[in-house]
Structures are given as C-alpha cells and as structure tokens.
Amino acid sequence: AxxxxxxxxxxxxxxxxxxxxxxxxxxxxxxxxxxxxxxxxxxVALPSALNAGITAADLRRRPLEPGQIEVFVQVEAVLPPDTTAAAELTAAIDGTTVTLRALSFSADATGRCPVQRLSIPLDRPVGTLLSLALRLPGDVLDLDDRVELLLPRQERLRVLLVGAKPDPFVSIALAGLAEAGAISVASIEPAAWRADLAADVVIFAGWLPSEWSARPALVIDPPAGRPPIDALAIAGGLAVDSPRLADPGHALLYGVASARVAALQTAVLPSAGPLTPLWSSPAGPFLAAGEIQGARMVALAAAVDRSERLALTSVWPLLIGNALLWCTQPERDRQGGERHHTGTVLTLKGAQLTWSDGTTLRSASHLVELDRLGAWRTEAGETGSAALLDSGESVLPVAPPASGEQAASPWWRGDLMPLLLGLLLGLLLLEAWLYHRLGVA
Known part of the structure; x- marks a missing residue:
C-alpha cells in the first residue's frame, strides 16, 4: 500500500x-x-488502550476418550499501565451456555498483559455451533471478542484390519477402543482386500497390497521391500530399549512415555522420504509418520507380541489411538469446517454462502470474501468460520505523548547541544569583557 x-x-x-x-x-x-x-x-492510536481479545481458538478430540473434545483458547489483553482488570469467557453450544471461565489481567508498565491460554473440556457435546464470547468492562474493540466454531460430528471411526494372522495385541487394543465407543472394527484376510472397501482408516498387519491406493493407513510390521514403505528387514530382529526421539512434539506421541518402551525392531524404515522418523534405534528408524499420495500413514516396524515392554503397557493403546486419530485428522477437520481470518477471499464450489446469523450471499464467480464474524456453509456442503484471531489487532498501541507533554519535560532531558553552545558563547563574552576591563585598568 x-x-x-x-x-x-x-x-x-x-x-x-x-x-x-x-x-x-x-x-x-x-x-x-x-x-x-x-x-x-x-x-490515530487511542490515548489509553483497554482491550482483551481472543487471538487463537481450535478444537481437538481427546485420544482414547470418545465424545470428549477440548477447546483451546488464547486470550491477549492491553490495559492502562500498572492496572488490573477482570473478564469472563463463556462457551455456548447452539445458544446454550455450557461453561464460564473467569480471567484476571495484570498490566506491566507498558500496559501489556501476559498471554493466557485455556483448555476447556466438552463432554459429549450435542449441537453444531460452538460460540466463544469474551466480556471485559470498558473493552474498546468488539470484533475480537467473539469466535464461532463448527463442532465435528460425533461418529465412530470405521477401522478395517487387514492381515493373515494379525498380532493379538493389535486386536486387543482395537477391541478396547471399540468397547469405549471410539471406533468400529472389521477384519478381513489379505485375499479379500479391495481398494474400494469402505473405511476411514486401514490397518495393515504384516502385509501390504501389491498396488497402493492413497488412503489413511496404519502399517504394523511391514514386509521388507514392499512399496510404498520399502523397509529393510532385520534378520532375527533387534531389541531396542528407550528409542531415540526425532520429534518429541509430534501429535502421534502425545501422552506416550517413549522412554519406557522396549520393542523388538523387525525392519529399518527409510530415513529420507515422505515419512518422518519418530522412533529410532542404532540400526535406524522403526516408527515414522507422514503423507503418501496425499493420505496420512503411520508405519511401525516392530513385532508387538515379541517386544519386551510395549503391548502390556499404557503406551500401546495410546499409540494406536493417536495413530488412528492422526491419520483421519484432515478428513475430520473438513467435516468441522475450515477456520479463516476475516477478509480472506475463498474460491468455493457452491454459489450461495449462508452465515450463522441467517445472512445469505450469492456469488456467480464462486469468489467470496469473508467480511464478517461467524460460521458459514454453502449448498455444496462446504463449511467454515471466520474470526479476527490476530494478536496485532487485539493488542492496541497507545498514542505517543502530545507536543505539550514533551515541552513540559525537565530541561535536562533531550538534546543538550543548544544549552552547551549558549554556555560557550557566554563564556567567550565574559572573557572578552574581563580582558577589556583589566586592559583599561
């Protein structure tokens, strides 16, 4: 500009x-x-800023806890210097308040307040629209006080287990998740495999198809040399105690005590390629995750039933649950709608966009600018939401001091050059006057 x-x-x-x-x-x-x-x-900044705003918000399913959703919220505020203020954050589903949080802000000498991050659990929420509202008395900016998020559908993940002799501990972990209501499991032999079988995620146990079809998958103990993984077999296996972590912050390892793992590695996964190594031994990676042909995949090159300390610990069901959720995350995000900043221009399949407040917008070009707050959907099934969510907008700057205030500052502050020049000139005049008087005398 x-x-x-x-x-x-x-x-x-x-x-x-x-x-x-x-x-x-x-x-x-x-x-x-x-x-x-x-x-x-x-x-044109305000002489004194008083504002609190939601600068980040997102939803996340809890692993191994069907129907449990966490709402992550980040709030930032700016107040007059060295003051405090109290605010309220409410969460409502389809207009019904489900929780309320009290917030307390304390500003430093510059007016900035520490960033506050909250996690709000939702127990089997029933509804479609989650509304977050922040209230601070005297708040000067309303646009950052409201966020709307579309809740994902509470449906079981459809899991298809493919293997001639699946590891019994794999079946036990899946049975526990199915009993909790998180997934539904179907098992078939490799001979019955078809790429068009309906499933949200496929688990290949000790087997891979000759032709790979792009779909979310968890591969356990993959056969050597079979694409798309191309693992290198280890004869007799390799005992690994406390594997090295390449990326401890990866979502697949959330809550997993990797240091307690003692596994029997059966193959080495490629260290370079579409899969990112997560667990490694001296021989090489044996747990990796990434995307292949646009679909997420997790590969574990280990014999679970022959591992010393893996299947009979809490690590195993948690790792399976994390893998299933991570592999299906993109599709579940599409069901819950995409989140955008206000002002974003989208190219949509549908020609009619309807906002949560009932406002309808038609666009023959299928180009739509998200010019307001709230959730939206199109007749083509596309969904999403728009919110400010910008720290640079919520943390308002304060206007610089006026010229009169600057003039009232003490004389010894600022540029001393004019004062020094004046003193030097006075000294020269005094010297000339004294020299003249003494010379006359």
Missing part, C-alpha cells in the same frame, strides 16, 4: 504521503517511496 501511494504521489510536485494509522510507517520505510516524495506518519 505504501509503495502504491508513493507511485500516485510521484506525479505531483513536492508530494507527501500521509500514513494515518495506529501503527504509522517509520521513517526507515522512505526507501519504498520514489525520490522527492515525503512520508509523514499520523498516529
């Missing part, structure tokens, strides 16, 4: 560009303007 304004101003003589903003451009940005164009910043 600054460069475009400079091009327009360059056509005039003695042109100026005025930047009126709460964050006016600094003098160092003059290099973006043509020669002869002067940049003048005009601050």
């Amino acid at each position: 600054l460069a475009l304004a400079g091009q327009l101003a360059a056509s005039a003589v003695q042109a100026q560009v005025w930047d009126a903003s709460d964050h006016p451009a600094q003098p160092g940005t003059d290099g973006q303007l043509p020669a002869g164009v002067i940049l003048i910043g005009r601050s």
Whole structure:
C-alpha cells in the first residue's frame, strides 16, 4: 500500500504521503517511496488502550476418550499501565451456555498483559455451533471478542484390519477402543482386500497390497521391500530399549512415555522420504509418520507380541489411538469446517454462502470474501468460520505523548547541544569583557 501511494504521489510536485494509522510507517520505510516524495506518519492510536481479545481458538478430540473434545483458547489483553482488570469467557453450544471461565489481567508498565491460554473440556457435546464470547468492562474493540466454531460430528471411526494372522495385541487394543465407543472394527484376510472397501482408516498387519491406493493407513510390521514403505528387514530382529526421539512434539506421541518402551525392531524404515522418523534405534528408524499420495500413514516396524515392554503397557493403546486419530485428522477437520481470518477471499464450489446469523450471499464467480464474524456453509456442503484471531489487532498501541507533554519535560532531558553552545558563547563574552576591563585598568 505504501509503495502504491508513493507511485500516485510521484506525479505531483513536492508530494507527501500521509500514513494515518495506529501503527504509522517509520521513517526507515522512505526507501519504498520514489525520490522527492515525503512520508509523514499520523498516529490515530487511542490515548489509553483497554482491550482483551481472543487471538487463537481450535478444537481437538481427546485420544482414547470418545465424545470428549477440548477447546483451546488464547486470550491477549492491553490495559492502562500498572492496572488490573477482570473478564469472563463463556462457551455456548447452539445458544446454550455450557461453561464460564473467569480471567484476571495484570498490566506491566507498558500496559501489556501476559498471554493466557485455556483448555476447556466438552463432554459429549450435542449441537453444531460452538460460540466463544469474551466480556471485559470498558473493552474498546468488539470484533475480537467473539469466535464461532463448527463442532465435528460425533461418529465412530470405521477401522478395517487387514492381515493373515494379525498380532493379538493389535486386536486387543482395537477391541478396547471399540468397547469405549471410539471406533468400529472389521477384519478381513489379505485375499479379500479391495481398494474400494469402505473405511476411514486401514490397518495393515504384516502385509501390504501389491498396488497402493492413497488412503489413511496404519502399517504394523511391514514386509521388507514392499512399496510404498520399502523397509529393510532385520534378520532375527533387534531389541531396542528407550528409542531415540526425532520429534518429541509430534501429535502421534502425545501422552506416550517413549522412554519406557522396549520393542523388538523387525525392519529399518527409510530415513529420507515422505515419512518422518519418530522412533529410532542404532540400526535406524522403526516408527515414522507422514503423507503418501496425499493420505496420512503411520508405519511401525516392530513385532508387538515379541517386544519386551510395549503391548502390556499404557503406551500401546495410546499409540494406536493417536495413530488412528492422526491419520483421519484432515478428513475430520473438513467435516468441522475450515477456520479463516476475516477478509480472506475463498474460491468455493457452491454459489450461495449462508452465515450463522441467517445472512445469505450469492456469488456467480464462486469468489467470496469473508467480511464478517461467524460460521458459514454453502449448498455444496462446504463449511467454515471466520474470526479476527490476530494478536496485532487485539493488542492496541497507545498514542505517543502530545507536543505539550514533551515541552513540559525537565530541561535536562533531550538534546543538550543548544544549552552547551549558549554556555560557550557566554563564556567567550565574559572573557572578552574581563580582558577589556583589566586592559583599561
């Protein structure tokens, strides 16, 4: 914007560009303007800022806890320096309040408050629209106080287990998840495998099809040399105690005590390629996750039933649950709708977009600007939501001191050069006067 304004101003003589903003451009940005164009910043910031806003919000299913959803919320605030304030954060589903949190803010000498992050659990929520509302007395910006999120459908994951002799501990872990209501499991022999079988995620136990079809998959003890993994077999296996972690923060390892694992590695997974290593031994990676042909995959090159400390610990069912959720995360996110910042321009399949407040917008070009807050959906089944969610917008700047305030500052602050020059001139005049008097005497 600054460069475009400079091009327009360059056509005039003695042109100026005025930047009126709460964050006016600094003098160092003059290099973006043509020669002869002067940049003048005009601050329109408030003399005193008082605002709290939601700067991040997202939903997450809890592993191994069917129907349990966590709402992660980040709140930032700016207050008058060295003051405190109290606020309330409410969560409502389809207009019914389900929880309320009290927040307390304390500003430092600059008015900034520490960032607050909250986790709000939802127990089997029934409804479609989750609304978050933040209330702070005297808040000067309402646009960052409200966020709407579409709740995902509470459906069981359809899991298909394919293997000639599946590991019994794999079946036990899946049976526990099915009993808890998280998944439904179907098992088939490799000879009955078809790429068009309906399932949200497929578990291949000791077997891989000759032709790979892109779909979410968990591969346990993969056969050597079979694409798309191309694992290298280890004769007799390799006992691994406390595997090395390549990425401890990966979602697949959430809550997993990797240091307690003692597994029998049966193959080495490629360290370079579409799968990212997560567990490694001196021989190489044996747990990896990534995307192949646009679908997520998790590969575990270990014999679970022959591992010393894996199947009979809490690590195993948690690892299976994390893998199933992680592999199906993109599809579940699409069901819950995509979250965007306000002002985003989208290309949609549908020609009619309906907001949660009932407002309808038609676009023959299928280009739509998200110009308001709230959730939306189209007649083509697309869903999403729009919110401000911007720390730079919520943490409001404060206007610089007025010129009168600067003039009232103590005389010894600021540029002392004029004072020193005045003293030097007075000293020279005094010396000349004394020399003249003494010379006359």
